[in-house]
């Protein structure tokens with residue numbers, strides 16, 4: 001991914017879709033007065049850009065996402081990287097490239113943990129990363145690191161449960177496992193991490209997996225400030241509990257969606273919440289939740305919501321079926337596992353209408369023309 005090209009401009013998005021952007025971190029809520037509290041926004045030079053303030057609402061939609069959940073595992077903060085922000089990804093990228101260059105110029109034998117990458121958590125993010133890293137090593141050769149034997153770079157995928165992609169059906173898990181094996185990724189299942197140390201990952205059963213780079217991809221939780229947000233109900237990972245209409249359980253005027261919402265999975269009540277992934281809310285609507293309030297009408301009027309199609313501006317395929325028509329077919333994708341387990345998402349900054357035609361057309365045109373020369377994984 002090229003940040004310069006793919007980064008989302010919230011202001012532009014708002015402008016194209018009839019929203020007004022207000023910068024500030026939400027820190028509190030007063031449901032009685034229907035206002036949200038915003039902290040002052042301070043820039044990198046310490047200067048206040050926007051002051052502490054309140055913003056009133058008639059209807060509030062909370063979509064504040066999620067953050068890494070390390071479950072209090074010792075050493076994760078100090079020695080593991082969580083791929084949460086572009087800065088995290090940059091850091092991982094730099095450390096990986098440096099590790100490879102170091103090994104390339106080194107004359108003495110490699111240490112046991114050198115060139116070993118441990119990915120903790122075999123959910124979609126961990127599986128995808130493991131597969132991509134294997135492809136990276138192939139490209140390294142063509143970048144002049146010819147003294148580096150790509151087979152020395154070990155990828156360890158560590159999962160506490162009995163199989164990879166535990167949230168997905170067994171057949172997808174089996175298929176992913178076969179592909180990971182073909183890529184020589186070492187998969188450790190039933191492996192509960194007890195600590196991450198500078199030399200590698202220590203497991204509860206006493207084993208140690210030596211690793212130079214450790215990525216934590218083992219779970220998410222919603223932001224802490226949602227706990228005790230004017231007494232709205234949350235679950236054990238801070239997600240706001242919502243009803244099938246996406247209204248929070250205690251307040252009809254406050255909605256929550258995306259990763260920060262604990263949304264019941266229709267047809268599987270009492271058992272599961274919709275798992276975190278982009279577009280899950282539209283997905284849940286497409287799965288039958290057609291009674292959401294929309295266009296100012298209350299839920300009781302049963303407003304029909306148009307069927308959402310992920311494939312509208314998508315350029316990648318999904319693995320497995322989804323109930324949204326032809327997009328449910330499995331299609332070959334670059335990197336094989338790259339998009340495994342995720343629904344197809346619209347291009348993030350694709351505006352509607354003519355603006356999309358101009359910008360999207362230009363982008364796809366240039367992407368098409370440069371695809372033969374551009375590496376799939378940026379190394380510099």
Ligand SMILES: Cc1cc2nc3c(=O)[nH]c(=O)nc-3n(C[C@H](O)[C@H](O)[C@H](O)COP(=O)(O)OP(=O)(O)OC[C@H]3O[C@@H](n4cnc5c(N)ncnc54)[C@H](O)[C@@H]3O)c2cc1C
Nearest residue numbers: 025026063064065066083125258259260276277278342343
């Ligand atoms: C490495 C990685 C790869 C992934 N790959 C895929 C994939 O291929 N396909 C897929 O479907 N899903 C993928 N996901 C999951 C997907 O990114 C999330 O499910 C999705 O982004 C959730 O959307 P959201 O709108 O709920 O939250 P987010 O996209 O996280 O957006 C929340 C926004 O709220 C802002 N915010 C947070 N707190 C506050 C506050 N207090 N005040 C104001 N603003 C606030 C944040 O800055 C952020 O901009 C991936 C996740 C990761 C970490």
